Amino acid sequence: MADTDSLDEPLGPDMWDAASGIAVPEEAWEYWCRKSQNNGKGDAAFNTLAYVPVCTHQPVCQPKCEKPTFMWTKKGQ
Numbered sequence: 001m002a003d004t005d006s007l008d009e010p011l012g013p014d015m016w017d018a019a020s021g022i023a024v025p026e027e028a029w030e031y032w033c034r035k036s037q038n039n040g041k042g043d044a045a046f047n048t049l050a051y052v053p054v055c056t057h058q059p060v061c062q063p064k065c066e067k068p069t070f071m072w073t074k075k076g077q
Helices: 004-008 029-036 044-048
Strands: 049-054 069-074
Touching: 029 044, 044 049
Parallel strands: none
Antiparallel strands: 049 069
């Protein structure tokens, strides 16, 4: 029988940690358009969602992702 405790240990950074700290690029037109709405206060999506980087290359891209994909997620998650 295999040792199941070893399955609970992380193998490396997850897809969020590997891409953390990357700034939103200028090419992310949807982010910048939403941010500029409502006299610079942002629209409803900008104010309630977070635009976060995600490494879609995991587990290959370790420890830091150079070219992450950005996605909208609920703030605080």
